[in-house]
Amino acid sequence: MIANKELAFQNVEKEKRAEQLMIANKELAFQNKEKKKRAAELIDSNKEVDELEKRVKERTEDLESFTYSVSHDLRTPLRAINGYANMLEEDYSGVLDSEGKRVLGEVRINAKKMGILIDDLLTFSRLGRKGISNSKVDVNELVKTVLLEINESTAHHAEIKYENLLPTIADYNLLKHVITNLLSNAIKYSSKKDKPFIEIKSERKKGVNIYSISDNGVGFDMKYVNKLFGVFQRLHSNEEFSGTGVGLAIVERIIHKHNGKVWAKGKEGQGATFYFSLPDVDKKTEKKQ
Amino acid sequence: MENNTVEILLIEDNMNDAELAIRAFRKGNINNNLIHLKNGAEALEFLFATGKFEGRDTSKKPKVILLDLKMPKVDGLEVLAKIKASDLTKSIPVVVLTSSSEHPDIEHAYSLGANSYIVKPVEFDEFVKVVTELGFYWLLKNHPSL
Numbered sequence: 299m300i301a302n303k304e305l306a307f308q309n310v311e312k313e314k315r316a317e318q319l320m321i322a323n324k325e326l327a328f329q330n331k332e333k334k335k336r337a338a339e340l341i342d343s344n345k346e347v348d349e350l351e352k353r354v355k356e357r358t359e360d361l362e363s364f365t366y367s368v369s370h371d372l373r374t375p376l377r378a379i380n381g382y383a384n385m386l387e388e389d390y391s392g393v394l395d396s397e398g399k400r401v402l403g404e405v406r407i408n409a410k411k412m413g414i415l416i417d418d419l420l421t422f423s424r425l426g427r428k429g430i431s432n433s434k435v436d437v438n439e440l441v442k443t444v445l446l447e448i449n450e451s452t453a454h455h456a457e458i459k460y461e462n463l464l465p466t467i468a469d470y471n472l473l474k475h476v477i478t479n480l481l482s483n484a485i486k487y488s489s490k491k492d493k494p495f496i497e498i499k500s501e502r503k504k505g506v507n508i509y510s511i512s513d514n515g516v517g518f519d520m521k522y523v524n525k526l527f528g529v530f531q532r533l534h535s536n537e538e539f540s541g542t543g544v545g546l547a548i549v550e551r552i553i554h555k556h557n558g559k560v561w562a563k564g565k566e567g568q569g570a571t572f573y574f575s576l577p578d579v580d581k582k583t584e585k586k587q
Numbered sequence: 588m589e590n591n592t593v594e595i596l597l598i599e600d601n602m603n604d605a606e607l608a609i610r611a612f613r614k615g616n617i618n619n620n621l622i623h624l625k626n627g628a629e630a631l632e633f634l635f636a637t638g639k640f641e642g643r644d645t646s647k648k649p650k651v652i653l654l655d656l657k658m659p660k661v662d663g664l665e666v667l668a669k670i671k672a673s674d675l676t677k678s679i680p681v682v683v684l685t686s687s688s689e690h691p692d693i694e695h696a697y698s699l700g701a702n703s704y705i706v707k708p709v710e711f712d713e714f715v716k717v718v719t720e721l722g723f724y725w726l727l728k729n730h731p732s733l
Contacts, residue, residue: 370686373686373707373709374604374686375603376709377603377604377709377711378603378604378607380709380711381603381606382603384711384712385610385711409709410709413709413710416709
């Protein structure tokens with residue numbers, strides 16, 4: 299009797315468990331369905347993101363190729379202006395009086411300026427299209443090379459100080475472009491001081507290298523700081539300091555391509571400092587090991 | 588033209604660029620006989636002695652062809668392809684003229700068999716230099732295959 303009772307009890311228990319299992323199975327099936335639904339939703343939204351990314355990429359490419367072809371096509375008439383002005387100078391200088399020669403000179407100077415502008419724009423648009431090839435760069439050596447080149451092409455009397463600059467990982471030619479640009483700017487905007495002084499420094503901070511180039515030149519008002527890196531944005535007239543207004547836009551683009559940041563601090567009449575951040579070499583190699 | 592063999596064939600639709608190129612040749616003391624053709628169609632007629640050049644002695648080949656890439660109707664690449672595809676003309680060196688060193692057509696031109704290319708510089712003095720070097724190389728140093 300007892301055994302029978304025991305069996306009956308076990309049966310009840312079994313049925314109970316079976317019921318529980320069924321419920322759990324149903325629950326699982328439901329969860330599975332939900333999961334599949336979510337997965338499908340995720341795929342859908344991923345597709346949307348992909349689509350958007352594709353469209354942004356296409357638009358950017360359109361814009362790049364537009365900039366490229368415009369600046370490219372501008373060269374043709376410019377070549378003619380320059381060439382004919384040159385012919386006039388060579389063949390008719392005998393019949394031109396001094397004022398005529400001066401006017402012709404202005405034509406040629408401006409044609410040349412426009413040529414530089416177009417080249418700068420082409421560089422800017424090229425940077426948007428081309429990838430970067432990274433390698434370890436000895437920044438101290440690079441600054442030395444850049445200074446030699448600048449000294450060859452530009453007469454200046456600035457004292458330039460730098461030592462033991464940290465190495466980094468970057469595209470050598472692009473970084474050279476950045477340093478050439480920032481150093482040329484520092485020299486240009488401090489050229490009217492009695493004792494122009496430029497200092498290049500580097501420091502490790504929060505896993506990145508921060509490089510700075512300071513000068514004691516004309517500086518700028520911090521309220522215009524957001525205009526510094528815009529294309530064709532200038533804080534000085536061409537008479538004060540010559541330039542096309544593309545240089546710092548190129549610098550920013552290059553540094554952004556390296557996932558770095560670029561910023562500036564300045565005070566009117568008291569100089570400016572330009573900063574940019576690039577990867578810390580040691581940190582990268584540590585990670586690899 | 589019957590008596591003088593054309594040595595430089597300039598194919599350029601932009602009259603200003605053509606005038607500057609011709610002047611650059613003269614300035615560089617390259618006084619070889621030059622003919623300027625104003626578009627791709629005309630160039631093909633000249634090279635293959637058809638249309639208004641029918642009857643031209645095609646055995647007289649130019650020493651070098653300067654070819655602008657961007658031309659209406661028959662563009663430079665098309666002309667280049669035809670030059671390099673024909674036994675009659677494929678041995679003539681073709682120097683491609685372009686407005687910028689980054690032009691995507693440059694690679695295309697090389698793949699079609701262009702011999703070199705020059706970027707038309709904005710500065711005229713620079714242009715003279717480039718054209719003179721080019722003329723010196725293709726007209727004096729290079730021995731054309733016969």
